Amino acid sequence: MDISQLKLLAACVREHLKQSSCVIGHSQALDLIAALPGLRNWPEVMAFPSRVAGCELDIGSIARLAHRVERKFSLEIDAREWLELLSQVEGISPRGALQVWPSGPFPGVYVTTSSTAIDALLARYEEATDGGLIYAERAANGSASSIDLGEYGLWSQGIDRLPSGTLLVVGPVALDQSAWKDAAQRVEMACLHALNSDHRVAVLVDTPTPDRVCEDLDLMARSLGSDTHTALRGVITDDGQMEDRRPFSHGYSKPMLVKAPSDIDAIPRAALEPLRRELAGRSHGMVLFGSSNVTDHTGYEQLAAALALTDHAGPAARIMSRHRGTPAKDWMVPEPIKQLPFLPSIESAYAQGYRRMLVEAHYIAGDTWLEFNDVLFMGATYGHDVVEIALTLAARSGRQEREALERIVAVLGVLEVEGKKGTASAADLFIRGDATVPAGDGWEGLEEFLRSHRAIRWADELSALLDSGAVTMASAKKADPRNRYLGQFFAQRKAARRAS
Template sequence: MDIPQLKLLAGRVRGLLQQSACLIGHSQALDLIAALPGLRNWPEVMAFPERVAACELGTAATSRLTYRINKKFSLGVEPKELLASLTEGSAAPARNVLQVWPGGPLPGVYVTTSDQAINALLARYEEATDGGLVYAERAANGWEGSIDLGEYGLWSSGINRLQSGTLLVVGPLQLDQSTWKDAAERVEMACLHALNSEHRVAILMDTPTPDHLFDDLDLMVRTLREDSSDAHTALRGVVSEAGDLLERHPFADGYAKPAAIKTKASLDAIPKSVLEPLRRELAAHTSGMVLFGATHDSEHAAYEQLAAALALTDHAGPAARIMIRHRSTPAKDWMVPDPIKQLPFLPSIQSAYAQGFRRILVDPLYSSDAAWLGYDDVLFMGTTFEHEVTNVALTMVSRSGSRESEVLALQQIIAVLGVLRIESKKGGCVVSDLFVRGTAQGPTGTRWEDFEDFLTSHRVVRWQDELTALLDAGVVSATAVKGAMRRNTHLLEFLAARRGAKKVS
């Protein structure tokens, strides 16, 4: 047995467990399958390949696996039954002798961003195989000769019983930060089916950077796991508009070095009271996280401040922004200031980093993991709809995963600017709240109160002071302030305390 075969068996075990309502992830399945060669987990599999090579798939091996499954999930699985399930359909003919379309293109993974290419491939496959069945996800499940892969998709155990050379159609797979890991796992599984069962797999992709698609896919599969793997060798080529499966040599050409673009942006969006302390703090850093919040334009809040900050951070390296998610209205991604619009719009932090970008714009409001925490030489910049330093910062921190990750996220924040815009009869004005870290060390505990106290106590400009000055001078009224941020508890408490102080005096 070899490691790719063991990975494929992990997929089969995952599918079998799902049929018993035991939903596990791919990594958990890999740790389970390590029981076959008598190892504790997948890292041990990679550390002792000779144990894998010596392993034979028999009742002795499946006894170890059933023991582990029964212990973890309380399932009454028998070794002989599991062996039959794992070996069912495995008596395939010799490798390189394809049962379906033997004179057709080589087995492997072929990709496209075109629905038309997929439709042309289906027609070509049907003609070449005299109506051979296609096993497909949504990208081709409307085709008359296709069978839906179902809810388990590429992890369906039935795929292993298909004749070699069978066409699988996967996707559409969206590439953005929120789907990057899931898409990588699906592409890896497609590669394993191509390597171990000699299937042809066509994947329909949806990416903001089709020119980088091959490099992105190669990066995804190579870096999905810490251990080395040959899964990427199954990435074969492209599906042409005519429906041909064409090889690419090499599949990935390598990313081009990013061009340095000098930012041309006005600094007017950054209030004068905070410009110099913010400029000094940013000049001292080329890594960490800078956050901006504002209370106008909820769709792209604080993007004016973010665009201005690009001009203050050119020293940190080339900049790019990340597609955190696929919007239902893609045009909104481009309703941003010109300095941001001109930046490369990439599908993930991983892709941006691999290309050499060292300033990366993210959206903390829709970030659901701590992907950005894995980089200590990148300056991240994000925005949200808030005006208080604590709320702006904790929006990012709260989406960083575990409490340990939250502490790490807080330690990476170097500056936070919040801007409250107030409209009144005398015109509009702004109130600022600015945190700069300087040399301060954040709290090591995990209590939210400690986070808030640290952020609040290290502000160099306080919104309470600026708002007090505006109210005292009669520039704005309390009514106008309430209208600027109606649901902000701290703002309402501030106004209530001010009214109380006036009554006492």
């Protein structure tokens, strides 16, 4: 294609929009048609003639044009209609018919959360193509007509040389925080195969929010900063139909506002008021909760109680950190947390308008949550010492450990000890206030900063429990046997008694 042909196509686009009561100028039409070679405007067309020369009238270029028209003028015109219209312009030859299943669905990316739908699609494809080959990941590599893409998946060499219209099956693609960026890259590559080679790509997705799967995939594709999202075509129905969905993303619904109950018994009484005052003025940063009581959801009792202290920060959602081997455990959480929306990632929750997010602090990486400056994160993890809890999170932040500590506004650790009248607790509470992390002191300096800004110290509280006889040394030692600070406490206590 050359520049003169693009001008002819621009005139055709302008006339067609006029028939839809959308009147645009000559220069606007030229800027629109620049979408075909993947450029932003007409000056870029003039600046990059090689891009124009390599442009063909195919599903990829047409999808970009359809998207640009919809975005600029809120006018939804199907890509098939544009292709048929522009193919009639003299001197323009669209890319030939699909080599595989030419009467089948339009090339593009189609999504489902149902393995049954994938099986039905495979049967439909096999019948329509008389046993045509399928190139698949685990989602369909059991089919007799399937060739396993292996460890390289969509990055396998030679996929772009397959006949146009070939069916690629991707997945299962897990949507959770730990896999979000990897999943986004796989979605982008699926889109590129659809756009550049006219393949049909079926994507099987495993997500906690199947009703928002199209919106999440659209968010992923757009986040990578290209037009690849234009290849997101539709959904796969239960009977195996590749069905168009226009627009592909219908947009997220408004965030759900769940009022937290006022049950705050899990927060030790001595720590409640200092923590309440600190959180009252906070709408962003990280609040951490830890406990010595190891469970599938350690620290969640304190996390659930703190929801009532942070209602001012906006709608809350729980983030799925990973896919468990036993998914039922995701719901073995306190009732206040169980009632919150359970979303696959920070990115998805943010796009939906949530500004309070509950995370598992021992699984979250710093290069993710540190990107969001206006969110109040609430994390739970193992541990009762604020230094141990905070530095564990900082260590997961790579070279951004100092920035991670700057974002931590409070840390509450609870040492739970079996006593003579039930479980007793010793709290450790770090409150930032207006303090800033000192520069250049290394890890020892960071540890000292955390210790010096504690409002409550677990060692003082445990000493009081031991002195009163509420707990014994034996039970206290069993409370958190892996904690090195607890061992130091007993050694110092023993030395002090000897000295006295």
